[in-house]
Amino acid sequence: MSRSTPLREVHESLGATLTDFAGWLMPLRYGSESAEHNAVRTAAGLFDLSHMGEIFVTGPQAGEALDYALVGHLSALETGRARYTMICAADGGVLDDLIVYRQGDDRFLVVANASNYARVADELAERAEGFDAEVDDQSDAYALVAVQGPRALEILSTLTDADLPALKYYAGVPGTVAGAEAFIARTGYTGEDGFELFVAAADAVPLWQELAKAGDAFGLRPAGLSARDTLRLEAGMPLYGNELNAGLTPFDAGLGRVVKFGKPGDFVGRAALAPLKDVPPRRRLIGLVARGRRVPRHGYPVVLGDGAVVGEVTSGAPSQSVGKPIAMAYVDTDVSDGLAVDIRGSHEPVDVVDLPFYRRSM
Incomplete structure (x- = not known):
């Protein structure tokens, strides 16, 4: 049985196509996913992200507990700032990628992916033992609404x-938005400027309605999971379950920079990750642009001209910004050109490009 966010009835009233995602009934699209994608690139999109997890770590040693639990140096984070980081297993495999906000000297907000937040909360609680810190999963108490796009600032x-x-x-900063107490974060998953608003679940519907009303004159549109996925793909942002999983380390994903070996003390996964920091991974994550119109999809093999399989597509979709199908893929480190994607038996040629595919003008 899929869970519903506080905004389910709003989505239904807007004619959204709802789908199960990580155990949640979420809006896939409200109409045209390309129109929603383009609205975020040119104006603004309104997203329901209430399926994400909100886990608070508090106490005099909250920072030190997070330093031990995660690969980042969170105790060095200034109040009001956020950091992208990961929680790894003892063998170095990525259990989830996270954003951590420091809300005070002794208070941190850890935002986890919908499919993982229960495990993340359990792992944090176990790893915080021995520290003067408490872990409190408050995911059910919160709604998360995002306004993303070049006009997000004007609207909000x-x-x-x-x-x-x-x-x-x-x-991030605490504030009031449309009469609701909120934590306002300048973060997002679209490659555009924007804001994520953490509010009490009871405030989600009136907040959404006021944002929609305020954004109407600016071209704001509600946007679903399909647009969110193509936006983050163009921006080269990894998705847990696609570019990241427990069988990959941060170094495999080209994200070794998030692992902070210089921080004081030990951390979970350090012993496994330390030998990898100066060793090229067997496979690397690359960007692909199709020469034709067929779309490389998740799980499709990447092959050489002789048909030898040298990798696998992790994410792929038509790109509104590039004008061609794009994909991210893991391929053997020693290959760089002459690649194709096996799309149902047909080897479709692709070009290797640097990530991201899209970068917003500042």
């Missing part, structure tokens, strides 16, 4: 007196 500014222009990327 009409509903809050928070100093949004002064809010840096990967930073």
